Amino acid sequence: MLRLFKQIVRHKHAPDHWSVVRKKIHPTDKALAHFDDFYRQVFDKSWDSIREGLLGKQKYVAVVNNYSDCEATMARLELQGALNVRTLFKLEKQYSKERRTVQEKQKVLREVRRIDRELESRANEPKNASLQASLDDAELDHRRIIDSKNALSGEILHEFVPATKIKGKEDFIPESTHYKFYKNENFEVFIEEEFDLHFPEHLNVYCFEEGNRSDFEPSPSGSTGVLDYYMMDGGSVLPVLALDIRPGNTILDLCAAPGGKTLLAIQTLYPNRIIANDVSMSRTNRVYKVAKQFLYDLNERWLQPGKLMITNFDGRSFPQENFDRVLVDVPCTTDRHSVKENDNNIFKPSRVKERLKLPETQCDLLFNALKLVKKGGVVVYSTCSLSPIQNDGVVHMTLKRIWEETKIEVVVADLAPALRQTKSVFKLANKKIMKYGHLVVPHLPQNYGPTYFCKLKRIK
Helix, strand or coil, X not given: XXXXXXXXXXXXXXXXXXXXXXXXXXXXXXXXXXXXXXXXXXXXXXXXXXXXXXXXXXXXXXXXXXXXXXXXXXHHHHHCCCEEHHHHHHHHHHHHHHXXXXXXXXXXXXXXXXXXXXXXXXXXXXXXXXXXXXXXXXXXXXXXXXXXXXXXXXXXXXXXXXXXXXXXXXXXXXXXXXXXXXXXXXXXXXXXXXXXXXXXXXXXXXXCCCCCCCCCCCCCEXXXXXXXXXXXXXHHHHHHHHCCCCCCCEEEECCCCCCHHHHHHHHCCCCCEEEEECCCHHXXXXXXXXXXXXXXXXXXXXXXXXXXXXXXXXXXXCCCCCEXXXXXXCCCCCHHHHCCCXXXXXXXXXXXXXXXXXXXXXXHHHHHXXXXXXXXXXXXXXXXXXXXXXXXXXXXHHHXXXXXXXXXXXXXEECCCHHHHHCCXXXXXXXXXXXXXXXXXXXXXXXXXXEEEEEEEECC
């Protein structure tokens, strides 16, 4: 008698089935968990608002193309309710000046009243008080006494972490732990305040007002055959403005892809020559594509005369030097992309090593940029990350390295006074959490960024 046995086969769900998708931990999940762990330590109570913005709808600005029908484009954008960013900056600057004048008058008045009260009080005091009596009544300011035995005294100096201090432990020390280990190094850093942010007359950038989440329509082509405007994250405008580009400057965009900041620099109409560089041919092809879309007769008017050069060198060993301005918009964790897109996400398991080496790569790029810029020139370092390690931490490491290994002298520009004029457009992080640079943070009513930028001037 034959018995028939039926083989039981277990069928798996397809990769896109809800039960599989729900169980899988995606790179976006890893990125958000990492940011929750780390950034809450940095931003404290502000993190919830920043997180909401990071996950929310991103806002863009429209950069008007001077090589198309710019006047008609500006009129059309204004009919849609868009506002000229340069105009907003000027208005805010005027308001700030008026407020400062009122505050200064009030301060003088308060001081006059204080002096009057003090003189009146002295007139009523007994005149026979001795010096010893005054000393007996004096109070010690215990806040100025430092207890050398108190271990917490050293922790006051903790700010940002140079990743090179824990090289070799990347696999098991998270970035949030790095943040606790940093000790300020003993080297001299010069910081100078700047009170004005130059906005070139021919650079026209349009945005929607705070709280308005309207979208710009895709740009049409103008009469010259190129697009009328370029859309980009509004935070990306500030690093280019920080370069303080002037007529006749030679500019190097060391990590130029996809090409938006190079185009923004061109739209100032100031540069004599721009080199847009990136590390690979695929990335430089993206720069070329943007240039082709926005600069008519690209080969004849731009590439052949050498006004625009597109190169693909490793920025850490770029061969030319003596530039007036160098922009170093480095590869980073691209925080907004990392929490929204799984494709090409740097939190993928296959990119762990690349992610952990980011601060080292960023430091090398900035170090070389400071060697490439001429005396009196400007370097702007920028990222699209909230990480203090990739931001101020890299600037700190690079300044230390410049101080130890070269005779170059650098001044850090504190743009905080100048950036007051941007408050109606951008939400900036509290300057107290940074030592060198400035940070545009995501915030739903003004949802640009994140964009970190730091202006460095080479003086020797």
